[in-house]
Amino acid sequence: MKKKNLLSVLAGAVMAVGMAGVAMANAPAAPALQPEPTLTKEEFQKGQQIYFDRCSGCHGALHKGATGPDITPAKTRLKTLDALDKILFNGTDGGMPGWGKSGFMTKDETALMAKYVQIEAPMPPEWGMKEMKSSWKVHVPVDKRPTEPPKGKNWQNYFGVVERDKGQIAIIDGDTKKVLVTIPSGFATHILRTSMSGRYMFAIGRDGKATMMDLWADPPNLVAEVRTGLDARSIDTSKYKGFEDKYAVVGDYWPPHYVILKGDTLEPLKIVGTRGYTYDTNEYHPEPRVASIVASHHAPEWVLTLKETGVVLLVDYSKLNVGTVTETKINAERFLHDGGWDASKRYFMVAANARDTISVIDTVDRKLVKNIKTGTKPHPGRGANWVDPEFGPVWATVHLGEGLVSMISTDPKNPKAWTVVREWKLGGNSLFVKTHPKSKNVYCDNTINPNKSNVLTVFNIDKPTEAPREITFAKKVVHMEYDKDxxxxxxxxxxxxxxxxxxxxxxxxxxxxxxGLNTPTGKFNVYNTQMDIY
Amino acid sequence: MKKKNLLSVLAGAVMAVGMAGVAMANAPAAPALQPEPTLTKEEFQKGQQIYFDRCSGCHGALHKGATGPDITPAKTRLKTLDALDKILFNGTDGGMPGWGKSGFMTKDETALMAKYVQIEAPMPPEWGMKEMKSSWKVHVPVDKRPTEPPKGKNWQNYFGVVERDKGQIAIIDGDTKKVLVTIPSGFATHILRTSMSGRYMFAIGRDGKATMMDLWADPPNLVAEVRTGLDARSIDTSKYKGFEDKYAVVGDYWPPHYVILKGDTLEPLKIVGTRGYTYDTNEYHPEPRVASIVASHHAPEWVLTLKETGVVLLVDYSKLNVGTVTETKINAERFLHDGGWDASKRYFMVAANARDTISVIDTVDRKLVKNIKTGTKPHPGRGANWVDPEFGPVWATVHLGEGLVSMISTDPKNPKAWTVVREWKLGGNSLFVKTHPKSKNVYCDNTINPNKSNVLTVFNIDKPTEAPREITFAKKVVHMEYDKDxxxxxxxxxxxxxxxxxxxxxxxxxxxxxxGLNTPTGKFNVYNTQMDIY
Structure with missing residues (x-):
């Protein structure tokens, strides 16, 4: 055995080729590329900032595409700077916004971004336990907090309102309509959630910063914060009996991971990575972003969606105390985005928006029930549940890409279960749909349609074929929420x-x-959020 | 909303710094580094090959370390080429082999490798479904295979013997001691496993190539092969009732993933990535390698070990047909390597060899029972189970780093359960330990000790304090296996x-x-392998 025999050497040589040469061997002959532009450090930093603000949501931190296409240099350098600039300025029919036309970028900025996307994306840094722990702050220790709800306050009817561009949350008393306090949050807070008891409200910023507010304090106050990553969209809490308020969980865009936090202090406990393989083609993806999270009421678990790989995770947190986390990986559909429970809270309904699909996940049988085509880019938020007079229980979504409300039967005994049983035409492309178990109305905004963005459309559940009513406002209208009752x-x-x-x-x-509210966006009633009433 | 307000811009600027500057901000002031060496293309390729053959097992494809230390340029360029060459040639007390001294590398080769490790590791290519599918070959379709075992042959007493350096498997009839056939396998086959029925035998090469042999053919033949990655160590099959022979699974070193294959054709069905976070410090690791796999007899699942992150996975394959895989992630200990079942097949015992630890995993309660310190670098193979006259059921491991057999009580009712209840001193550092339920002997090789590598040490189970017997051979002796009876x-x-x-x-x-066998290494009796008798 002093020397390897011939066969071993040959096998080894094959290996060396395998390890080094495979990527090249598979690459097709490359067409001529435009030269790589040069940017000054300042220009590059500005491009990076604009990219994060405007582009990464759809195209990903690594520019590999998701809701929007792959815009890595191999693709973008097939186009001239002028052609790219036109797309950036004017948008496309495929859904790319006209950033210049709409005034969100100047002419100089779209020209800069044309260059920026022809340059290799910088790999963002990792963000692990060390970084989280050093960003973690408990502003009010647990033993310094109230032990009972504030006297004389109907605190379960409080609303948390995201003042998006101001980076703060207004807590409003739903009875008195008074702003009780404003609390600083992360950048451009995406959503709010409450703990199962309702006592704590959580915010997650686009910058990955999670903040936690105590609604029993009078006025409510900021009790803890932690930066969980560099880009995030989702947060929720443990809702199963015996685990109420015990944990919170944040899903990050970058790094691609989720983080389980202590429910009363946001102390980071466990990070779980999501890098992996696409569900369909089984290709490695370096950036499967956690798009949305809901908490189960029937099991000690969360439902998380991985956008790029099209996988839904059921994450069992019941054995975290002994160092075990169980992850059921369910093949669904690519480009998962937002979703919510059906009325029974057994089925999770989630939009695969770039695939015009709603994926239905059965959390009891732990599998995909069906992928249902609805319309162009469904965007349910958490969706809305009601009982249709003809089809029984339905869950509904609106669409980013067309003015359409799609109702899906969620009664497994209905022969039409998991099909679109009814559609309503809407005036405009929409963001949100809302109703309440006690209401006969379904509200839809038309926020995406520049001509009808100030109009709220209201359908009647009991007269589903009747023309909807419209309420016109002086300004752009977005997002609806009911009070507790x-x-x-x-x-x-x-x-x-x-x-x-x-x-x-x-x-x-x-x-x-x-x-007096700055860019009020999502509004979350405490009781409705804790009980997942939507 | 045409322009962002000041707060939003500020928050954005913080983000840009966050995205771009964090890695640098955390880096300590760097000490002076040696200059980066230059290598010709030929030298680099040779270095790459030698690295794969000799170094990557302990230091990882990305040079970040595992059983051996981190040898990325940030570390290696702190040393001179001469100092590195000395380590490569002579080895270290820490366990680094003296590759020159032992004759595995020439003086020129150790000098080359000193330079090679001062250069940034090339990122090996990905290997996904497309690559696997194009390497997949079914040599004998299922409908062309025998429908019953070969007449007059005691095929369950066949042995598969790895002829390591020849890249082939000898199938030997255990009754007649005749070599029935030799079958080409991947490079330097690491292990063999049989399907639950025993009919199929699987080999996994270090080059990631899985091969499948049909023992019912007369003589046995190669029926299918697939390259699952670029570097692999482990393979097993589905053993639970109702899933016998249905699936196989391969664990790869690179890319870091496992692949579920169709049990009768090796068709790749599903790839699951293992990149993630270390169990203890929760740092992202780009290369958590699948070190070992066993199949449960009591549940539809496999036990997989992730070396770098120290996580044990219980992978439930029972819902793969509906697109669902469930992964229970159990915190164990870093640098997991090899392991096997206790006699009850409820507990999985696995070496975290660089931590001198055996981790005990309870597959029923789905958690770590205990991390047990044994000796320097335990290396159990699958270990050995017997009944000690004083301590009852034990599972035992030998050690790479010292001449020691450690017996751990595996009877949960024993007050000494999960402690080392007895130790035997061995003449030399060892690779394998073996016994059989019908035997009163425990065999240990001394393969790692240059002075005793030709000696087999045999202990008496019933007289555990008695001095062992020794059997001396003319050549280096390694690995023991029993026949069926x-x-x-x-x-x-x-x-x-x-x-x-x-x-x-x-x-x-x-x-x-x-x-007439070339470098015969592991030997696997069909019946003992299918039933996990060790």
Whole structure:
């Protein structure tokens, strides 16, 4: 054995080729590429910032594409700077916004971004336990917090309102309509969630910063924060009996991972990576982003969606105390985005928006029930559940890409279960749909349609073939939420000098108005959020 | 909303710094590094080949370390070429072999490798479904294979013998001691496993190539092959009732993933990535290698070990047909390597060899039972189970780093359960330990000790305090396996002109000898492998 025999050497040589040469061997003959542009350090940093603000959501931190196409240099350098600039400025029919045309970027900025996307994406740094721990702050220790709810307050009817561009959360008393306090949050907070008891409210910023507010404090206050990554969209809490308020979980875009946190302090406990293989073609993907999370009420687990790989995870947290996490990986569909429970809270309905599909996940049988084509780029938020007079229980989504409400039967005994049983045409492309178990109304915004973005469309559940009513506002309107009792609907007028308009759900008349809010976006009623009423 | 307000811009600027500057911010001031050497293309390729053959097992494809230390340029360029060459040539007390001294590398080769490890490791290519599918070959379709076992043959007493350096498997009839056939396999086959029925035998090469042999053919033949990656160590099959022979699974070193294959054709069905976070410090690791796999008899799952992250996976394959795989991730200990079942097949015992630890995994309660310190670098293979006259059921391991057999009580009712209840001193550092339920002997090789590598040490189970017997051979001896009835022990004389010596287990006398084998290494009796008897 002093020397390897011939066969071993040959096998080894094959290996060396295998290890070094495979990537090249598979590459097709490359067409001529445009030269790589040069940017100054300042220009590159500006490009990086604009990319994070405007582009990475659809094209990914590594530019490999998701909802939007792959824009790595191998693709972008097939186009001239001028052609790229035109796309950036004017947008495309495929769904690319016209960033210049709409005034979000200057002419100089779209020209800069044309160059920026012809350059190899910088690999963002990792963000592990060490980085999280050093960003973790407990502002109010557990033993310094109230031990009972605030006296005389109907705190379960509080609302958390995201003041998006101001980086803060307004906590509003739903009874008095008064802003109790504003609390700083991460950058451009994406959503709020409450703990199972309702006592704590969590915010997750696009910068990966999770903040935790105590609604029993009077006024509510910021009790803890932690930066979980560099880019994030989702947060939730443990809702199963015996685990109420015990854990929180954040899903990050970058790094691609989720983090389990201690439910009363946000102390990071466990990081689980999501890098892996696409469910269909089984190709490695370096950036499967956690798009959305819901908490099960029937099992000690969370449902997480991995956008790029099209996998839904059921994450069992019940043995975390002994160092075990169980992850059921369910093949669903690529480009998963947002979703919510059906009324029974057994089925999770999630949009694979770039595939025009709603994926239905059965959390009991632990598998995909069906991928259902609905319309162009479904965007349910968490969706809305009601009982259709003809088809029984349905869950509904609106669409980014067309003015359409699609109702899917969620009654497994219905022969039409898991099909689109009814469609409503909407005036405009939409972001959100909302109703409440006590309501007969379904509200849809038309935020994406520049001509109808100030209009709220209201359908009647009991008269589903009747033309909807329309409510017109002075400003762009987005996102609806009910109060605890289901008698009021809160809608946002989305502006730097924004407002919340509160409608009487019966009469559709304005009942109250809360002014002085900066870009009010998502609104989350404590009780409805803790109980997953939508 | 045409322009972002000040706060948003500020938050964005913080983000840009966060995305781009974090890695640098955390780096300590770097000490002076040696200059990066230059290598010709030929030298680099030679270095790459030698690295794969000799270094990557301990230091990883990315040079980040595992059983051996981190040898990325940030570390290696702190040393001179001369200092590195000395280590490569002479080895270290820490366990680094003296590759020059032992004759495995020439003086020129150790000098080359000193330079090679001062250069950034090339990122090996990915290997996904497309690559696997194009390497997949079914040599004998299922409908062309025998429908019953070969007449007049005691095929369950066949042995598969790895002829390591020849890249082939010898199938030997255990009754007649005749080599029935030799079948080409991957490079330097690491292990063999049988399907649950015993009919199929699987080999996994270090080059990631899985091959499948049909023992019902007369003579046995190669029926399918697939290259699952570029570097692999482990393979097993589905053993649970109702899933017998249905699936196979390969664990790869590179890419870091496992692949589920169709049990009768090796068609790749599903790839699952293992990149993730270390169990203890929760740092991202780009290369958590699948070190070993066993198949459960009591549940539809495999136990896989991830070396670098120290995580044990229980992988449930029962819902693969509906696109669902469930992965229970159990925190164990870093640098997991090889292991096997206790006698009850409930507990999986695995070496975390660089931590001098055996981790005990309870596959029913789905958690780590205990990390047990044994000795320097335990290396159990699958270990050995017997009943100690004083301590009852034990599972035992030998050690790479010292001459020591450690017996761990595996009876959960024993107050000493999961502790080392007895130790035997061995003449030399060892690779394997073996016994059989019908035997009163425990055999250990001393392969790692240059002075005793030709000696087999035999302990008496019933007289555990008695001095062991020693059997001396003309050549280096490695790896023991029993025949189906447990009356014979087969041992390998490891040489280019190698042999298998067959001992009568009662008398320890030589009973037969099979000559003409090239570097015979692991030997796997069909029945003992299918039933996990060790």
């Amino acid at each position: 289901g008698g009021e609907v809160w809608v946002s007028l989305w502006d730097k000098e924004g407002e919340i308009v509160i409608l009487d759900d019966k009469t559709l008349k304005e009942k109250a108005r809360i002014t | 447990g009356g014979e022990v087969w041992v390998s004389l490891w040489d280019k002109e190698g042999e298998i010596v067959i001992l009568d287990d009662k008398t320890l006398k030589e009973k037969a000898r099979i000559t």
